[in-house]
Amino acid sequence: KQEVTQIPAALSVPEGENLVLNCSFTDSAIYNLQWFRQDPGKGLTSLLLIQSSQREQTSGRLNASLDKSSGRSTLYIAASQPGDSATYLCAVDEYGNKLVFGAGTILRVKS
Amino acid sequence: EAGVAQSPRYKIIEKRQSVAFWCNPISGHATLYWYQQILGQGPKLLIQFQNNGVVDDSQLPKDRFSAERLKGVDSTLKIQPAKLEDSAVYLCASSSLGPIHEQYFGPGTRLTVT
Numbered sequence: 668k669q670e671v672t673q674i675p676a677a678l679s680v681p682e683g684e685n686l687v688l689n690c691s692f693t694d695s696a697i698y699n700l701q702w703f704r705q706d707p708g709k710g711l712t713s714l715l716l717i718q719s720s721q722r723e724q725t726s727g728r729l730n731a732s733l734d735k736s737s738g739r740s741t742l743y744i745a746a747s748q749p750g751d752s753a754t755y756l757c758a759v760d761e762y763g764n765k766l767v768f769g770a771g772t773i774l775r776v777k778s
Numbered sequence: 779e780a781g782v783a784q785s786p787r788y789k790i791i792e793k794r795q796s797v798a799f800w801c802n803p804i805s806g807h808a809t810l811y812w813y814q815q816i817l818g819q820g821p822k823l824l825i826q827f828q829n830n831g832v833v834d835d836s837q838l839p840k841d842r843f844s845a846e847r848l849k850g851v852d853s854t855l856k857i858q859p860a861k862l863e864d865s866a867v868y869l870c871a872s873s874s875l876g877p878i879h880e881q882y883f884g885p886g887t888r889l890t891v892t
Contacts, residue, residue: 671820699878701880701881702855703883708884708888709870709886710782710784710869710883710884710885711821711871712883712887713880713881713882713883716878716880718878741805756820756821758820760807760879765823765826765834766813766821766823766881767821767823768820768821768822770818770820771820
């Protein structure tokens with residue numbers, strides 16, 4: 668059974684700092700991996716999707732990497748801003764379109 | 779392009795009552811998902827439809843939860859009777875049948891059972 672773990676559970680950083688969020692999964696037979704952002708009381712916004720054949724994806728200040736063999740992904744946020752404060756969720760897509768989520772990392776960027 | 783729509787946004791009911799949630803996916807998306815997100819946890823898949831057929835409902839508590847997707851478009855999720863532990867956010871998502879099948883999520887319905 669696939670299990671997804673996110674570390675740390677919560678993170679508080681000053682504005683401008685670069686930071687890394689970690690995601691690990693137990694079964695490397697995945698189709699792709701997605702990082703989502705969730706604001707309080709809102710749904711999920713997709714940030715980056717990495718297909719199983721890719722090593723990384725970039726969007727603006729965000730960079731996500733994928734190492735399938737070790738069951739790990741990282742989300743790197745450069746020059747963090749208070750508007751980045753949210754919960755970040757990692758999810759792996761098992762064949763069949765089923766997403767298995769981690770519990771998330773709650774990020775607070777202080778101004 | 780309109781996103782995934784859900785209603786209501788919030789619902790408060792007493793235990794043993796029934797409740798229904800509605801979802802309208804992105805136009806043209808064949809696959810629709812219902813997830814349950816309990817506070818402090820990641821979303822958990824309840825049921826997946828492709829067009830109006832069920833692909834996966836292995837984690838749906840079928841003694842109290844039911845879902846349907848008529849005509850392969852809109853979907854409803856029903857809970858009857860509700861229990862305290864059903865308090866959660868219910869998220870609907872949709873995806874196309876293309877090779878990437880990225881999922882797009884609606885704003886969710888926050889259910890409180892008292």
